[in-house]
Amino acid sequence: MKDTSILSVQDYIKKLPKEQRSGFEELREIILKHAPDAVEGMSYGMPSLKYHGMLIYYASHTSHYAIYPMANAIVVFKEQLSNFETSKGTIKFPHGKPFPKKLISDIVKFRVQENKEKFELKKKKK
Numbered sequence: 001m002k003d004t005s006i007l008s009v010q011d012y013i014k015k016l017p018k019e020q021r022s023g024f025e026e027l028r029e030i031i032l033k034h035a036p037d038a039v040e041g042m043s044y045g046m047p048s049l050k051y052h053g054m055l056i057y058y059a060s061h062t063s064h065y066a067i068y069p070m071a072n073a074i075v076v077f078k079e080q081l082s083n084f085e086t087s088k089g090t091i092k093f094p095h096g097k098p099f100p101k102k103l104i105s106d107i108v109k110f111r112v113q114e115n116k117e118k119f120e121l122k123k124k125k126k
Helices: 009-015 018-033 071-076 101-125
Strands: 039-043 046-050 054-060 064-068 091-094
Touching: 009 018, 009 039, 009 046, 018 046, 018 054, 018 064, 018 101, 054 101, 071 101
Parallel strands: none
Antiparallel strands: 039 046, 046 054, 054 064, 064 091
């Protein structure tokens, strides 16, 4: 769902079809819980989190919810993601099915740590 009139995550949620809202809010809650220091905003028409750089994007589409945790996370969690449709940087979760909460939590925590380590490395180089 890409809509340039959407200025905030709340606007994004309000524009979702009613049947997608609760699932999307559950996904958002899982993500936010495991990235408490991240800043939520909109990027590329999707909700996103930044923490020492872009952390993750997430969205609701016609038949699925998706998270976009960057390509390295897809590689690292490849085995655990075998039951889900993935691409280079996307993980899809079908509407109407329970979220793999622990897996999503682990991916978000991985991304937080990954960004933190990159940030610390850059700091040391300066």
